[in-house]
């Protein structure tokens with residue numbers, strides 16, 4: 001069977017291609033067109049887009065098979081995806097999947113799939129039905145859902161944001177719960193776009209804007225915490241076009257803040273883009289949004305279209321000679337595309353393979369041109385800094401970690417959600433006061449403070465501070481942990497993306513680690529041997545331990561393999577798997593030993609033997 005696009009789709013494809021300097025960069029968007037037109041990306045469809053974009057079918061196949069989010073068959077009308085990553089697993093997604101498997105068996109209208117993090121961790125356990133999220137899913141909800149799909153009368157519920165973002169004075173999240181906060185009218189009514197307009201119309205030297213951001217001390221909110229103004233200053237000075245790339249991949253499990261900013265306040269982000277593009281002298285911006293955010297991509301595209309209509313984007317920005325084009329580019333479902341060089345590979349229409357640094361993107365990035373990659377929250381902070389000034393920004397937070405920060409809190413807390421607070425608030429305040437403490441009157445066991453890649457804290461460290469040893473006197477003291485880059489690093493972990501995963505006393509830490517490591521084994525791009533082999537190896541060791549087949553000496557082996565994965569690979573995904581593994585073993589060793597001794601999981605929900613996880617190393 002051959003596939004052909006109709007005339008209108010061909011025009012649409014050409015319009016998409018025109019937004020990139022190379023046609024093959026439109027490969028992922030072209031696959032989305034295939035999905036829309038034919039319900040899937042099958043082999044004839046893939047051959048069609050390969051021909052239309054001038055790449056070989058082998059290249060298109062290599063790209064397609066890197067990503068997990070494309071539908072490869074149109075047999076079933078409904079794709080039901082169950083998140084299986086730690087935040088959802090802590091809330092019972094495993095048994096929900098088993099339940100769904102039972103009730104959908106033999107149902108031709110439904111394809112059921114277990115997937116990795118959907119970035120909806122505060123509403124765990126969560127499902128996706130085609131593009132729609134189902135929050136806080138229960139077996140009863142699943143029964144109803146499946147019955148409705150069978151009867152052909154399922155309608156999407158739409159997502160309701162009901163969790164108060166915080167009790168401190170919010171900045172970026174101030175308006176997200178107001179009705180219509182995502183619309184242009186709402187944004188304009190609260191003075192939106194005024195700051196960008198003033199900057200662009202003033203004809204101010206862009207370097208002054210860079211200097212303001214530099215002086216504010218803003219640090220990237222995507223994970224590494226690199227100073228934004230400093231990064232902008234690293235841009236290579238040559239005659240190549242400069243690119244601004246907004247990282248909206250939000251792939252770090254436990255993090256769901258960018259989703260809220262996109263869904264509920266997209267114009268705040270677009271105003272930040274105008275300011276950043278002006279500052280770095282870029283005329284082209286790509287927003288790389290993760291494949292799972294189909295609705296977010298739609299909301300963002302609508303907001304971008306409105307901004308073009310108003311003349312805030314395009315050829316004559318605010319009626320001046322400034323030009324800024326913004327393209328929303330949807331990914332295909334791969335954690336590694338959150339890593340900036342993997343993201344850029346993906347944006348070029350390739351497999352999302354990270355590249356060795358240097359050269360850093362600021363010197364040689366997208367299409368080999370100087371490129372700034374910044375996180376959604378980083379960019380959305382800019383209008384506030386430029387409007388209110390450096391002093392205002394620095395009044396919040398600490399000297400080295402200034403400003404407000406959104407922390408996504410999930411797991412076993414009363415009130416999971418996004419909390420925007422000044423950097424440097426005590427971790428106890430975030431967990432016990434804002435998020436309401438551990439639910440069900442249970443005790444705290446552990447906290448992952450900065451997304452799944454961050455080393456874990458034991459409850460004692462959270463409650464009483466970490467143990468600091470004085471280098472000279474060797475005297476030990478307790479230092480309270482606060483939510484800023486320095487304090488968390490001092491305590492041996494990292495602030496990362498600000499995804500805080502809370503585990504109660506009933507959590508089996510071996511099971512939690514097994515789940516964590518399965519994620520990394522699944523998401524490794526496979527280029528580096530220590531990562532490709534190491535992630536799978538330590539996942540298998542943790543899994544065997546949890547299933548009752550582990551030996552005492554394998555605890556040290558797990559730690560040794562993890563230690564050997566660090567610092568030896570193209571990107572830090574290997575470290576992101578190894579560091580949590582080492583911290584789990586170090587801080588909860590007794591639990592690993594108990595598993596090895598008892599030859600089973602000693603927790604009451606103990607596991608029956610399970611087969612090896614499917615999909616390990618699928619990239």
Ligand SMILES: Cc1cc2nc3c(=O)[nH]c(=O)nc-3n(C[C@H](O)[C@H](O)[C@H](O)COP(=O)(O)O)c2cc1C
Nearest residue numbers: 220221222223247249250251338339340374375378
């Ligand atoms: C494995 C991995 C995954 C990452 N995922 C994300 C992500 O989902 N979103 C993000 O903004 N940054 C992510 N990062 C960090 C980016 O590489 C990059 O540092 C960031 O987008 C820069 O923006 P910032 O300076 O504004 O933080 C990831 C890094 C690694 C190593």
Ligand code: SF4
Nearest residue numbers: 525527528531569571
């Ligand atoms: S460390 Fe892992 S994810 Fe990163 S490039 Fe190497 S194999 Fe790929």
